[in-house]
Amino acid sequence: MSTFQAPKGTYDLIPPDSAKYLAVREAIAAPLKNSGYGYIETPGFENVELFSRGVGESTDIVSKEMYAFETKGGDKLALRPEGTASVLRAALEANLHKLGNLPVKLWYSGSYYRYERPQKGRYRHFSQVGAEAIGAEDPALDAELIILADQAYRSLGLSQFRILLNSLGDKECRPVYRDALQGFLRGLELDEDTRRRVEINPLRVLDDKRAVVQKQLVGAPLLRDYLCDACKAYHEEVRELLTGAGVAYQDDEKLVRGLDYYTRTTFEFVHDGLGSQSAVGGGGRYDGLSEMIGGPALPSVGWALGVDRTVLALEAEGIELELPATTSVFAVPLGEEARRVLFGLVTQLRRAGVATDFSYGGKGLKGAMKSANRSGARYALVAGERDLAEGVVQLKDMQSGEQSPVALDAVLDAVRERLA
Ligand code: AMP
Numbered sequence: 001m002s003t004f005q006a007p008k009g010t011y012d013l014i015p016p017d018s019a020k021y022l023a024v025r026e027a028i029a030a031p032l033k034n035s036g037y038g039y040i041e042t043p044g045f046e047n048v049e050l051f052s053r054g055v056g057e058s059t060d061i062v063s064k065e066m067y068a069f070e071t072k073g074g075d076k077l078a079l080r081p082e083g084t085a086s087v088l089r090a091a092l093e094a095n096l097h098k099l100g101n102l103p104v105k106l107w108y109s110g111s112y113y114r115y116e117r118p119q120k121g122r123y124r125h126f127s128q129v130g131a132e133a134i135g136a137e138d139p140a141l142d143a144e145l146i147i148l149a150d151q152a153y154r155s156l157g158l159s160q161f162r163i164l165l166n167s168l169g170d171k172e173c174r175p176v177y178r179d180a181l182q183g184f185l186r187g188l189e190l191d192e193d194t195r196r197r198v199e200i201n202p203l204r205v206l207d208d209k210r211a212v213v214q215k216q217l218v219g220a221p222l223l224r225d226y227l228c229d230a231c232k233a234y235h236e237e238v239r240e241l242l243t244g245a246g247v248a249y250q251d252d253e254k255l256v257r258g259l260d261y262y263t264r265t266t267f268e269f270v271h272d273g274l275g276s277q278s279a280v281g282g283g284g285r286y287d288g289l290s291e292m293i294g295g296p297a298l299p300s301v302g303w304a305l306g307v308d309r310t311v312l313a314l315e316a317e318g319i320e321l322e323l324p325a326t327t328s329v330f331a332v333p334l335g336e337e338a339r340r341v342l343f344g345l346v347t348q349l350r351r352a353g354v355a356t357d358f359s360y361g362g363k364g365l366k367g368a369m370k371s372a373n374r375s376g377a378r379y380a381l382v383a384g385e386r387d388l389a390e391g392v393v394q395l396k397d398m399q400s401g402e403q404s405p406v407a408l409d410a411v412l413d414a415v416r417e418r419l420a
Pocket residue numbers: 082114116121122123124125126127128258279280281282283304305306307308309310
């Protein structure tokens with residue numbers, strides 16, 4: 001061990017487990033790439049104000065969890081705590097919304113930072129794959145995104161997750177509800193922190209996990225009863241499209257999500273094997289966000305799925321991903337000349353697309369065969385002086401132990417044939 005360790009709340013992805021993370025990212029991205037979403041990458045930090053305006057000053061994410069700092073040049077920046085505000089900022093900056101092709105559909109994958117109290121499934125550095133569909137108000141788009149997330153999880157073999165669905169209303173009906181809820185909450189016995197929240201972000205109080213709070217919330221006005229006709233019809237259409245696609249969901253009137261920008265559709269994917277950090281992904285519609293960050297009105301919808309928690313969900317369900325072996329062939333040279341010849345063969349195999357590795361460091365036969373075993377390679381290429389004198393190398397099947405000589409110029413074909 002060195003003097004240093006990974007900072008609190010972070011961890012390193014190291015082989016072989018890191019392959020799982022790559023596979024999860026790819027599995028989440030695949031349905032998006034297949035549905036008209038283009039890849040976008042934005043910086044790991046942004047002007048802090050993008051998040052305070054976009055995500056919301058009153059949210060925990062901005063008020064407590066943001067890594068905000070001032071640079072030597074006096075810029076006030078923050079490590080990104082989430083992806084939506086950045087992606088929308090970038091889309092507006094590049095005028096993607098003006099190209100006459102709405103919605104602009106984008107997907108992304110990257111690291112996010114929140115100064116949270118670390119625990120299993122909750123880290124200060126974590127990784128998300130996300131999708132945003134910008135500039136269209138269409139219930140089919142909300143449904144599309146939920147269906148694609150469902151497809152991604154199922155493609156990984158996950159089944160013990162549930163989709164929670166709610167509508168948060170829009171700028172017509174939500175303020176009326178907010179007032180009613182505030183009136184109700186002001187009459188409760190709440191601690192000071194929560195009372196403050198009642199004043200700045202009353203919907204978040206519904207989200208409070210504490211039993212003492214939840215007990216008092218029985219009888220609270222429900223947003224469902226305040227939705228305007230347009231929001232009701234929109235939500236009904238999203239629900240019907242999901243049902244039509246065979247995607248099951250549960251209505252959850254208390255689902256408000258931790259970000260201020262959501263309107264209408266909100267949803268969360270929760271996994272039942274994860275304990276308290278059960279949300280594996282979430283998202284919703286954010287019709288007002290563009291204007292909040294100085295852009296034109298652009299109704300949009302998106303989600304972000306947590307890669308770390310998806311990997312934990314796989315473990316909870318006992319799912320072993322079928323990852324292709326990283327190495328198919330491992331070359332074991334015995335002696336100087338063999339080293340040169342086999343190194344040439346390794347290069348040839350690699351150029352032909354065969355995953356190949358080599359025994360480095362002048363190991364003896366025993367040590368080199370151990371490396372071959374550890375590499376997971378199906379075949380070993382072994383050669384010593386005598387083999388070379390005969391113009392062959394030994395091709396050894398690591399599973400059966402069978403070994404046969406192959407002429408040097410026939411190695412590529414022989415390997416290809418066997419791996420096919
Ligand atoms: P959110 O935007 O907060 O709903 O985050 C979307 C998803 O990102 C969550 O459902 C989690 O899977 C993941 N996520 C959020 N915060 C963390 C964290 N601190 N550690 C690990 N994963 C997280």
